Amino acid sequence: MNPCPLAGAAESAVLDAENLHKRYGRKQVLRGACLRVQRGEVVAVLGENGAGKSTLLRLLAGAEAPDRGEVRRRGTSAYCPQEPTLYGQLTAQEHFRLFGAAYRLSTPELRRRGEALIERFALERHQHTPVEALSGGTRQKVNLALALLRDPELLLLDEPYAGFDREAYRQFMGWTDEARRHGTAVVLVTHLLLEQRQFDVALQLRDGLLEVADG
Amino acid sequence: MADGLHRVRVAAALLFRDVFRRPFSLVLIFLVPALFDAVVLLTTTARTTRVTVAALRDELAEVNGPPGGAFLDLGVIDNGVRTLDQRQLSLVFLGHAAVCFLACFLAFNLVSRRRDVDRRLVLAGYRTGEVVLAKLAVLALIVVLLVCWQTALIRPWLAPRQPGLLALGLLLGGLSYGALGLLIGSLVRQELEGIFLIVLFTNLDPGWLQNPIYFAQSQRPSLIASLPAFASTQLTVLGAFFEEHPVGILARGALSAGGLLLLAFLLFGLRIRPPPPRNRPGKRWLHFGKVMLLVYACWITAFELVGRYAATLRTWDPTTAWDRAIPLVPAFIWPYEACYALPLVALWLFRDWHRFNVGVLAIILASVVAFLCYLLAPVAFPRPALGSSLPERVLGMEFAVDFSPGANKLPSLHVAISWILLFAIWGQTGRRLVDGLALGLVSAVTVSTIFVKQHVLLDVATALPLAVIAFVLSRRLYWSATAPTDPAEGALLRLVTSSGSRQVPERPPS
Numbered sequence: 171m172n173p174c175p176l177a178g179a180a181e182s183a184v185l186d187a188e189n190l191h192k193r194y195g196r197k198q199v200l201r202g203a204c205l206r207v208q209r210g211e212v213v214a215v216l217g218e219n220g221a222g223k224s225t226l227l228r229l230l231a232g233a234e235a236p237d238r239g240e241v242r243r244r245g246t247s248a249y250c251p252q253e254p255t256l257y258g259q260l261t262a263q264e265h266f267r268l269f270g271a272a273y274r275l276s277t278p279e280l281r282r283r284g285e286a287l288i289e290r291f292a293l294e295r296h297q298h299t300p301v302e303a304l305s306g307g308t309r310q311k312v313n314l315a316l317a318l319l320r321d322p323e324l325l326l327l328d329e330p331y332a333g334f335d336r337e338a339y340r341q342f343m344g345w346t347d348e349a350r351r352h353g354t355a356v357v358l359v360t361h362l363l364l365e366q367r368q369f370d371v372a373l374q375l376r377d378g379l380l381e382v383a384d385g
Numbered sequence: 386m387a388d389g390l391h392r393v394r395v396a397a398a399l400l401f402r403d404v405f406r407r408p409f410s411l412v413l414i415f416l417v418p419a420l421f422d423a424v425v426l427l428t429t430t431a432r433t434t435r436v437t438v439a440a441l442r443d444e445l446a447e448v449n450g451p452p453g454g455a456f457l458d459l460g461v462i463d464n465g466v467r468t469l470d471q472r473q474l475s476l477v478f479l480g481h482a483a484v485c486f487l488a489c490f491l492a493f494n495l496v497s498r499r500r501d502v503d504r505r506l507v508l509a510g511y512r513t514g515e516v517v518l519a520k521l522a523v524l525a526l527i528v529v530l531l532v533c534w535q536t537a538l539i540r541p542w543l544a545p546r547q548p549g550l551l552a553l554g555l556l557l558g559g560l561s562y563g564a565l566g567l568l569i570g571s572l573v574r575q576e577l578e579g580i581f582l583i584v585l586f587t588n589l590d591p592g593w594l595q596n597p598i599y600f601a602q603s604q605r606p607s608l609i610a611s612l613p614a615f616a617s618t619q620l621t622v623l624g625a626f627f628e629e630h631p632v633g634i635l636a637r638g639a640l641s642a643g644g645l646l647l648l649a650f651l652l653f654g655l656r657i658r659p660p661p662p663r664n665r666p667g668k669r670w671l672h673f674g675k676v677m678l679l680v681y682a683c684w685i686t687a688f689e690l691v692g693r694y695a696a697t698l699r700t701w702d703p704t705t706a707w708d709r710a711i712p713l714v715p716a717f718i719w720p721y722e723a724c725y726a727l728p729l730v731a732l733w734l735f736r737d738w739h740r741f742n743v744g745v746l747a748i749i750l751a752s753v754v755a756f757l758c759y760l761l762a763p764v765a766f767p768r769p770a771l772g773s774s775l776p777e778r779v780l781g782m783e784f785a786v787d788f789s790p791g792a793n794k795l796p797s798l799h800v801a802i803s804w805i806l807l808f809a810i811w812g813q814t815g816r817r818l819v820d821g822l823a824l825g826l827v828s829a830v831t832v833s834t835i836f837v838k839q840h841v842l843l844d845v846a847t848a849l850p851l852a853v854i855a856f857v858l859s860r861r862l863y864w865s866a867t868a869p870t871d872p873a874e875g876a877l878l879r880l881v882t883s884s885g886s887r888q889v890p891e892r893p894p895s
Contacts, residue, residue: 233508235660248509255505257399259406264399271395272510274388300406320509 765791
């Protein structure tokens, strides 16, 4: 088993993944990947196309089971998949209602968080339009907003700003700063690291293993 | 509970909007049935035609219950041959086919393209059952809408004799084919393949074979009667033109729609649920699958040897007056046959492989006791005569491969092994729904042995305590020689070789 690239006690970690193996058919995607994330840490997972970043995140989110290894999450978590995963004919507001019920949010809490997200991602004009009629970038904003709606202790985001304009990207990075201060841990998968200072650590997924990225 | 209901309500309302905001859904629901009816009105005449109404035919009446029994009390008139208005019959028949087709397509659409989002909902915090219930509510609403519209379309051309029965027939057809659409949507990944299957099934069954005109000439009416649209088509036709109250067909239609819906939603639920929380490496599944195969091979060999020898011995008949009063119900052959799939289902549900070992040990123990009984007090009893329907043919195959004049009956291993498997998997998934379904299936298997006349009451009454005692004893035996920290792999072998001499810490079996 390779050593865990992030230090810290396992007991206090919000996410502790050990020795993750995953194979699809003949392709061994993960070969013992290991990760530990503490409260308030923002971790970037980098890797080339097809390296297994999305697979890793699905395992961390519990959307798939590893062939070997174990994932332990403590506290609430939310997951944002890479592709906008939405009901085409529902609006952003209706998605908030649907996911608000999943997160057990009260009506005032749902309204407060929904309004804040709509303002942050400039969705005011689009909030009552079925998402199928929105541009790709706006759909991606709604996709991300559904994960942020929960205000969880751990956020797992798969390429969350693909298709964002500059302002939306800036807003998202502002949000990660706030999340860190608030104690939320974030694991973010990306194939491009635009601003390394935004992250506490950047990890590289290479040959199915996670290691601290160079430079 | 109230919280769960709230989530179901929110999800159902929003999923309904998601379906009906799509203009194509509305076009389908309102335009297609009207188009079907327009084609009928343009192409048919009001001439009369001779048809066979299957539900009024004595041959098929037997399919639904014992001949002359109260289960199906229709009265046979002209062996089901009637003269009907061709145009009206086509309106009713194609109206039913349209409801089936549209329900199937819309149900497919309800799950096929939305599977990833449904999964995301479950991952976000909905229980799988809540999403399933929301989908069921949407499907029910779609079908009700289709039935109302179709009934309204028929009304100017036909005054149904029993409007309620007509609507019920359409409803059951819509639900059965809605369930089929859900099944296809859950199983098939590509949309084109799914649509092809929908067109194929709806054309073959409700769109062609169930046509009373075709049925009149068919050489295989029992084959047509075994298809999902049979009962609902019969109910629709009876509701439109006749006064009879077909209790048997009604029960059959409800069972068929209910069974298909249960299967469809079970499969859909399995598709969207997150993977089990505990790590279950594939190699372990494979290992215990091999153990199961090995045990099965040994068991079937012993069963055959014991049965062949016992069949040569002098037998006694344990049949009681109660057994004689129980009718043969061939439809119970399906839950009876389901027993053979139980070990595979169980294998897939295990999380704690020690429980698998305990289950295997209990099956061995129960089988040894049963084999001794088969040899010491062999029983045999007469078999009923069978008809030509599909369930009776399957039952006939069971009778054919069984020992003659009889052996291996008392106690019923069919029942005992099913219950042992249930005890072994109970609570393994942590889902009450799974436990409840398994309990329902095992209960159905138990009851089926009596109704297909493979066993008598005494066989079942002795099998149940045998299962309980075998499981309890096996659990004690197993944990007396196995520590909780021991790997489950090879534990059975170690149990045999160590002869219980090891000292192990006590473990409260889960």
